[in-house]
Amino acid sequence: MDRASAGAAAGNDERAVLMMDFLVELWRFMRVRKKFWLLPILIMMVVFGGLVVLTEGSAFAPFIYTLF
């Protein structure tokens, strides 16, 4: 593996760890706040949120609007 691809792999690993941290914290937050009814909304949003980030927003936007 050359240096550039090793760096990219490390970056991807770090992003995955960060996302896992985020989900764990979100779960803990809902448990403490007893707001499990937010879960379906949040799952939808996090999934679409990921797509929004990946697509930088604009191209994906109309798709979200039709769903909400």
Add this chain to the structure above:
Amino acid sequence: MRILGISAFYHDSAAALVEDGRIVAAAQEERFTRKKHDASFPHNAVRYCLDAADAKLREIDHVAFYEKPFLKFERLLETYVALAPRGFRSFRMAIPLWLKEKLFQKSLLRNELREFDEDFGSEKLLFAEHHLSHAASAFYPSPFDKAAVLTMDGVGEWATTSAAIGDGNRLEIFQEIHFPHSLGLLYSAITYYTGFKVNSGEYKVMGLAPYGEPKYAELILDHLIDLKPDGSFRLDISYFDYCTGLTMTNERFAKLFGQPVRSPDQLLTSFHMDVAASIQAVLEEAVLRLTRSLASRSGVRNLCLAGGVALNCVANGKVLRDGRFDRLWIQPAAGDAGGAVGAALAAFHQFKSGPRNIAATDGMSGALLGPEFSQSQIERRLTACGARFAVLDEDDMIEATAKALSDQLAVGWFQGRMEFGPRSLGARSILGDPRPPTMQKNLNLKVKYRESFRPFAPAVLREDVADWFELDSDSPYMLIVADVTKHKRRAMSAEEQSLFGIDKLNITRSEIPAVTHVDYSARIQTVSTETNPRFHRLLTRFKARTGCSVLVNTSFNVRGEPIVCTPEDAFRCFMGNELDVLVVGNCVLRKSEQNPDLKQDYSSAFDLD
């Protein structure tokens, strides 16, 4: 232990550094970026705080953020769900922003902080609740061992008002009022309705209020806010648009008052003055009920205030005179910028159980917590700007400034560390003689380029405050309003008394008309040798020349511009408006001696606030 506090991403981002419970440095990002109310991550303020403590980020034990993003997101979602399908437009704008950025604030903060330390890990990050940050910023730097703490603002996560008890190094919030019921948002709604900018125009509503009569106070109490005897309240949200829309008020609100929302370029009429007077009266009543109930419930005699509503110095003055509390201390950076200080202090005392050392005056060092420049740096920087200046020794500089002021010249005064918080307190100030009847109008229109109705604040020698104002306690942060004493007032003729609105402004109401509002009130800053010795010397010298121990003290900027931070900012502002003299450290600059080619068109350089 060193803790860096950060407030950011909403408005007025700032950073503060606390070392073993002592506030070492604090600054707002807007002062560095020159963008008023800058909400971006405070890179410059963080860099300044680290430099001031001579520390690297890796030597910092924790970084404390001033609010909890998940809780805020929960509030947003629940509000949208509760009010659906109304609010779709607002939802459509807010949610992408949250999903792209704000929900991931922990990683965002971590990434931003890696600019200062590439190994910075998120395990160092702590999050304090918004109102705990405000309460901590009010209690921990206060000179009280035990105190009741009241915080009131627009909204944080859920809380809009909270009551707490501080005792030693512990601070417990015991009551909260939640969104959408908010005194701050009610005041902001009127700010919007009277044509001023929300989050910055609230001062103008407060300044406008004395010109009007509280004719609509009953209407507000009958329809907009249900105010209970203990100070708790509920708003009728059917009159407001902020939960679901992109404005503060709706059609129903306008119908209730009988006039549409004023546009910023529309003339201010007696109607707007009456509306301002009415909301001010209602706010004062609500705050007094809250503080009275807090006094009887807590049984303590000291009160600390913070949150944006605590910047309403007219209400603060009434709380002090109400006598339920013996002593009152208000965080000078009561708005969200002060959350940076509060988050860091909460992390140290609450989270780390760090001990508290109570300072005799307070722990804010006169709010002089920002950058400073040595005399040699000042000379080098001014020379690089092309400024022509004389360097005097301290006594001559004070004498020259006092003389310029007594000659009724407008003076820019730049000394020592910059203030933290929205007020200029004699470190980055524009000063003037309060005695000439034309000073207020001239300073407003020619130096500050702002509305002529806005009053100026007096800075007065602490030892002389009772001679000039109906106040005999400290007000070092210009956060208490009191009346000019009766023997300094001038009796008005019947004709003058019959004037109304802004026409009242041109009447000379006291020996110090430039700082006397139309109702004889003044927003007082007491100056003592402990917190600001150089400014105290200047006031003393001015008194020796004129017999008057009061100066006009207004922020060193023009309308819409952040207060100056560096000698270069001060020189630019000096060359852009009609200031006559600029004093930076021991350098004295006169406008008539400057190179005219360096003049700037400053009147439209900044967006109006």
